[in-house]
Structures are given as C-alpha cells and as structure tokens.
Amino acid sequence: MMFTSQIEHRFGIHASILVGDIFISLSFFSVYFIIKEPLALALIFGGLHGASVGVVFALIVKLLLQKMPNHGGLATGIMSAGPTIGTILYIGVAFAVINPSNKKPDLKVDNKVYFSDKNLISRVPTYFLVVGAITAVATLSGAALMYIGSCKNLYKDKTQAATDADEPVHNQIAGYSGAYNMLSTTDRKGAVPLNISGARFYGSHGQDKSLKADLCTTGPSLSGIPITEEMQRKNLSLEYDERKNCEIVDLSPREALKTARFWLVWLAFVTSNHTFYIHLDLYKEYGEQAISDDSMLITTGIISNVSTIFICPLVGIASDKIGIRNTSMILNAASCLFMSLMVITIHTCPWMYMVLVVIENIGVAPHTMIFSIIAASEFGKIHCASNMGFIRTGNIPLVLLEPFIVDALIRAIGWDWVFLTGSLSSAIATIAIIALDFF
Template structure:
C-alpha cells in the first residue's frame, strides 16, 4: 500500500502528535516531582521551632529567637534569587537534565550538611540550610518551568501553575515527615522566654539533627527520578549562532531585517505595535512536514534577550510588584507557626495547618495561573494582591476564633500569596518570550534578594515595638502598594493590543 496516501499521512501525523503530547505530559510530571523537593523551603516555618529550640538548649545559639532564626530562610531566598538567572544560563550550556540534577543534588547536600552545622553554630547553619540550600534551589528552579512552557506554549499559565504547585505542595508531605519524626508524642513547647515558647524536652531535641539526614535522602532520590524527564520539545534550540540569524521580509518596504532588528521594535520596549500580518504572528501553520517543528519565536508574540528586557519599563514594574508581594510570603512562611503558638497549645495541629496550607499553596498556583491564562496576568495580580491584603489585615481575629479560624486563615493566606510564583513567570513569558525565560525570569526573581532579608530584619526589629497586629498592617501595606502598581502602572499588551 502506498504510504503517501493523504489518509495515511494524516493518521501518522495524529500518532506523532499524541507521542509528542505524552512526552510533554511527562516533562510536566517530572517538573512537579522536582519542585516537590525544591519547595521544601516552605517547611521552614514548621521546622523553625524545633531548630531554634535545639540550638538554644544545646548551646550552639543560646539566645536565638524565632525572628532571628528566620534569617536562615532569608539567606535561602537570597541564594535562590541570585541563582535563578545563573540556572537559566547553565541550562543553555549543559541542557535541562544535567542542570536540574546539579541544582537538586546541591540543595540536598546542603540539607545533609545541616546535620553537622546545627550542632556547631547558627552561622554555619545559615550557610548550609540557608545560602547553600537556596542557591542550588535557584539553579534548578526555572528549568522545569521553561521546559513545560516550551511544550505547551498556549497553556503557559496552566502548566506553569501545575509545576510550581509542586513547589507549594512539598511542605504538605515533609511538614508531616518532620513532625512525625521529631515530635511523635505531640509534646508542646513549655519553656517560655520573653513571651515566646520553646521546646526543652530531650526526646524531641535529640532527633533534630537526624531529621536532616532523612530529608536529604528523600530529596536526592526524588531528584534522581525527576531530572531525566527534563527535556525540550523537538526542534527547539537554546542557542543560535550569530551567522545563522534568520531574515524576515518587511512587507511594506521589501527590506530584509534580522531577528535583533525585529526584537528591538517590540512594543514592550515602548515602540509601536507590529501589524497583525507581520512577522510576529503567533499562529502555527496547519500544513507542512509533520516532523518540522515551529521555532520558539513562531509561537511567541515577542522574543527579547535579557539585555533588551532591561530596557523595558514593564520589567521594572514586574520586578517591583514581585518584590512587594515577597514581603507577605516571607512573613507568613517563617512566622505563621510562631504566631499560632501564642494561643494554640497543640504542636501536631500546627504542623497539620502547615501541611494543608501547603496544599493551598500548590492549588493556588494552578488557580492563579489559570486566571492569568483565561483573563490576564494583570487581573490575576490585582485579585491576588487584594485577597492577601484583606486576609493579613484581619489575621488577628483568629485569636478569637481559635483553631478552626486560624486553620482557615493560614490556608487562604498561603493560597493567595502563592499566585506570585505562577503569575510572574507567566507574565515574564508573555511579555518577553520563552526562549530566554530562565534568564529573564531570574532577573525578575532578583527582587527576592532584597525583600527577604528586609522582611526578616523589619519583623525582628518591629515586633517588640508594634506587636503582631502592627506587623500584620505593615505587611498589608506592601500588598496594597503592589495592587496599586498593577492597577495603574502595569499596562503591557500583546501584538493584538490585548492586555497581557
């Protein structure tokens, strides 16, 4: 039978598309698995009371407080913010598989080393479970996002939300692992110093160093399974030699222009929009050889290099909003349990709150990513900032409602701030293209280098002056400012004039 019949070619094309689709699904699943380990950054709020109590009681940091211990989280966030762009560059050099494995195993090594550093000093613990942990998380962080969005360019927000849902959901599993191992008998912290309560039971504290060996083993095993699934779609090339720049025809003047010329005329660089029929058409031809794949630029409105992104005012708007929203995520992630202990005397319940908050953290990323796809990133930003602001300003009412209301509030707070980590990479991809996503999103992520230590410093200094309620209003002011920026300053539009 002649294999060239149109019917047989169509069947072959459908079969090939199904294989490609399933490969893309496996990439997304691998990204979720990798982010489950990277997202254990959010277990710090649950682990902090144990770690702080251990270092106080066993002498490595006798006067350590919860707000001071939050510097570990701050250094992790600084390391992550500093290395996301580095991870994007490393991926282009060594490929997504090796880059994600280097990042994942480097992070796991930091967890292993904390077994020793926690016994020695707070400074060493900041290095291993803070800076080292965060730096390698950042190396691996953007790789699954970039791969997933390259496989599913028309569903950036959804697949982005699915992958980072793993980052948000990692604490659901490992909060319970930590508490079940360290405090299986549900002892309550019964040593009170300056209004804060710490554990002093030897049966609890003796298990603290060992938990880092258990966690590191779990993380490294999961990363070994996830890294081989990371790959780019057929036809994708992360590099393009200068001598092979494609030329496109200027239909109005009949002149050939290079890709750099095209990119430099992007309206995101405050230039006029291209016409509908121009070279930035995002439609993919329905005909052609079924093995031929569209390049990244064929399905993006614009492709801007990092150098060009730094010339766009929309980059600075995204950077500022991400910074402002980061204050809320830093505050809640590190201190929700410490606040809950002021009126709730049940450690197992507080760990359960952290686990379900992680579920909302993960589900929220999918939810907000879907909103960004179906409506716009700007609408999602406005809704997310408004929700978080309203919740944080009224968080103090949970002391009157007890366990049920505290559970609801913490879950909703995690579900609201989580939107930043699906909305902002989606906005970055929609604004500047996916080809340089790892590096460009890394530039946006550098905002966390500033806000994380600032958030911890201000919380530490202001808590004694204005108390918990004052801190809630202080953090709420940051979210309100982000809302105002999204409302009046972020006006990015695609080539059709539609709000991004």
C-alpha cells in the same frame, strides 16, 4: 538565577536541571554536619540550596512555557504542585521525626514560644538526613523521566504533523529553533497574517537575529484576549497588549532593566514576597499567642498546603484565560483583605483565624509561580530564567535582613501591626501590577 540563561546555554537545559537537583539533595545532607555552626549553615546550606533551587525552578518553568505555549499557566501550576506535595511530606516527616509525642512549646522568650526539650532538639539533624534521602530519590526519579522525555524528537514530530496536514512549514522560522518552537501546529493554523517589518527573533542560544515575518502568533495576550480572524472581520481595533503580542520580541536582562515595566514587576515581587514571608513563616508563631494546641496549628499548615495542590493549577488556568496581570492583581488584592481579617479574628474567634490561614495561603502560595509567568509574559521566554533572577534580586535584602527587622518590629509595635504590614505590602503589589497597563 541571574546567570541561569548563561548556564543553560553553556551546558544545556537538561544537564543544568540534573546538576541542580543533585546539589539540592546535597544541601540537605550538609545540614547534618553543620547545623551547630550558624555561619556555615547560612553559607553552605543557604547558598547551595538557594542557588540550585533558583536554577532548577527557572529552567523547568522555561521548559514548560516553551513546550506548552498556549497552556503555560496550567503547566506551571501543575509543576508548582510538586514542591507543595514535598512540603506536605516534609511537615509530616518533621512531626514524626522531631516531635512524635506532640509536646507543647514551653519556653517563652519575648513574644515567641520555643521548645526546650533536649531530646526533641537533638532529633533535628536526623530530620535533615531523612529529607535529603527523600529528595535524592525524587530527583533521581525526575532525572529518569526527563531522560525518557528527551529521547523523543519533538521537533521532528511537529514538522511531520504539519506536512501530513498539508500545512506549510515556514523555512525562515524553522531555521530559528527558539522562535519555531513557540509556534505549534494549532498556532500556525489559526494565525492572523499581519505585516510586521523587522520583527526580532532569537535562536536557541538567544542571539539577536533580524527577520522579516508575515506571521503573527495567536497565543493569549497579557490581557487574556486572543487575536483571532473574527476580530479582524469585525474590524475590532487591537489594544496595546494585543499589538505587542504580535511582536515576537525577547528582552535580554540588560534591555529589561531599562524599562519601567521591569521595576514595577520588581516592586510587586518584593512587596508581595514580604506578605509571603509574614504569612508562611510566622502564622504559627502568631497563632500561638491565642492557640496553645501545636498539633492544631500544624494541621492547619498541612491543610493549607493540600489546598495549594489544587489552587496552583487553577491559578494557572486563570492566567491562561484572563491574563497573568489580572490573575496577579486579584490574588494580591485578596491577600490584602484576608491578612487584615486574620489580625481581627485571632482576638475575637481563634478558630476562624485558622480558617483564614488556609484562605490566605491560597493567595500567597502561588507567589513564585505567578512572577515566573509574568517574567516570561512581559520580557519573553528566551531569557525568562535570567530575567526572573533579576526580578528576584529583591529577595536578597529580604532574606538577609527581614528576620531581624521583623523581630525588631514585633518587639516595637507587636504582632498585629507586623501582620498588617503584610496586608499593606499586598496592596502595594496590587497597585504596581495595575500600573503595568500604563507602560
């Protein structure tokens, strides 16, 4: 993802998304042939799938934020429901293809429980073929819809609408498509004129251009409070976030890396990602310590994912209303609390543990979506794909080392303390997000 912006500028955003979708499908098909070779599986499937998903997700988020600047959170939330629907589908496919008889895991190794049935294990490669076929159909459908949408000349429509309404179209801004596309007709109509000398604008390919402007957009600030004419009439002072919102500035990855805000966002992403991994990857194995019914735990996972379909758009709406920082802070704090309660209830009330799995999923599932919006809010939309890639570099040591570290921790300190590290990580992420207000 670190080089996503360069790929986009070289080949175009739509072509980059299409090629990325094709590689995602191929990555699933490849597993059928390499599943017995751990190194090949890690390099081919892990590398191909991870890189293509990173490019596709980042570019789709950027496209949505550019086309819907005033409702970017809602748009991203709706988009994030797509992978969740896919996850639900894949869980059902896995159960139908691999374990249709609902066999119980019967092989206990250390603190983990596995399946030993050879027939069940032999059906795993077939599962990836089925998933690859489903993914291919979905990507081809998406490519067709993307092509249909790209045939419409949105720029011409917006300009014509402004002309019909007798609204001035600023020629200077119109010359820079990257900046002009950020201003809808509604934005221009309600904008508050402020004298900003030397505001920086970027063209469609991210070149830094100096332009004096007398216009300040009125999109929601990072704190969720729009700058309106009423605020000026009441002589309300603009807080730091509001003043910064008036400066149409996009930071390149090199510029962003030099700021304290970037490293706070990076820290929040890494720590909350640990919570994300602990919960989504290990809740089932942790639950098996007290709950022997595999179908109940799978059903809990399905319910969790179903709830995410509705939660992601709601989280997006919240980010549009109260700001992405506040939204992230609330979700991380809630995640800290509920993961601690999971550790308590698994020993005292197992059915409540399954309820808390669903509730905790609400806090951790929008993780990637939230930090994609944060990247655009903190460092601008032009380079948000690459900036998000640099933020996600924290994933590299986690992906490579965390499974081994977690296994070692489980043996050394036990399941309970491992899950409490997830709670602690959410607390650290909350503090990091709060600290953004001071930089």
